[in-house]
Amino acid sequence: MKAFNRLSILAFATLSFTSPNAESAEAPTNQSPNYSNPVLSAKLLRMLGPEASFEITSFNDAFERVTIDNQILLASKDGQHLFWGKVIDTTTNTDLIEQANQHHRQTLLASIPRALLLTYSATEERHKITIFTDIDCPYCRKLHSQIKDLNQLGISVDYVMLPRGKEGSKAFNKTVNALCATNPQAAMDSAMHTGHFKTNLQATPECINNLNTQKTLAQKFGFSATPTILFANGEAVPGFISTEDIADIIKKIK
Numbered sequence: 001m002k003a004f005n006r007l008s009i010l011a012f013a014t015l016s017f018t019s020p021n022a023e024s025a026e027a028p029t030n031q032s033p034n035y036s037n038p039v040l041s042a043k044l045l046r047m048l049g050p051e052a053s054f055e056i057t058s059f060n061d062a063f064e065r066v067t068i069d070n071q072i073l074l075a076s077k078d079g080q081h082l083f084w085g086k087v088i089d090t091t092t093n094t095d096l097i098e099q100a101n102q103h104h105r106q107t108l109l110a111s112i113p114r115a116l117l118l119t120y121s122a123t124e125e126r127h128k129i130t131i132f133t134d135i136d137c138p139y140c141r142k143l144h145s146q147i148k149d150l151n152q153l154g155i156s157v158d159y160v161m162l163p164r165g166k167e168g169s170k171a172f173n174k175t176v177n178a179l180c181a182t183n184p185q186a187a188m189d190s191a192m193h194t195g196h197f198k199t200n201l202q203a204t205p206e207c208i209n210n211l212n213t214q215k216t217l218a219q220k221f222g223f224s225a226t227p228t229i230l231f232a233n234g235e236a237v238p239g240f241i242s243t244e245d246i247a248d249i250i251k252k253i254k
Helices: 002-014 038-048 096-111 138-144 147-152 170-179 184-194 205-221 243-252
Strands: 055-058 063-068 071-076 118-120 127-133 155-161 228-230 236-238
Touching: 038 055, 038 063, 063 096, 071 096, 096 205, 118 147, 118 184, 127 138, 127 243, 138 184, 147 155, 147 243, 155 205, 155 243, 170 184, 170 205
Parallel strands: 127 155
Antiparallel strands: 055 063, 063 071, 118 155, 127 228, 228 236
16 A cells, blocks of 8 residues: 555645546457556656556546556556546546446456355346445445345345454454355354354364455455445445345446
8 A cells, every 4th residue: 555655645745636528438348468658657656666566557548547556546648647536527427537446346346256255146137246245334234134135136146255353353253154154145144133153163264265365355446345335337336225226226237
């Protein structure tokens, strides 16, 4: 986070945040992994320091997308301007930073190791959502109570667990106990209902590594709040929302 923290300070000191009326073209889907912008790279290294780590990809004809410490920014092609926060296309009334974030999340979604996740599958699946959740979170438990309703609407749910504690903590242990149970779904149902889960089974190293992998996933997405609902188009909604609202969002996804 050092690079982004330094950028935060520099941003307020030297950068102006504007709302350019730029074309919001879709990000290229067949972009070369070797894409580079030497001019922008040089200016970022001068600003952030020679050890800074970042990724530059093409966003549209006007902007590059810059990823620093899992944070998404936009930059002008010539590297003169760096934009962080909201960048509004006044023609489409679109927040280009959020659009860039959604493209980034879609890429990350495709790389999620689904076999590691606890899944509540709809009998006739038409949609899938990913929920970053935590047993100790009251609104996560409230959202969990809607799982059956979501499944009945053809919406499958994948859980990425994000306990509020590192390995060995009470929060981590109760989560790994549920994931390692003989019937993980029933165990998670019980944990979400009561706020805890105990078992005589010893958590395996594989289960512990699985949970650590899920926590790392949340960091890659930049998520810390639970629950956070992630849709197929990369849209992320933090906090509790009703089954009806989830269904409405899905209907609007192209």
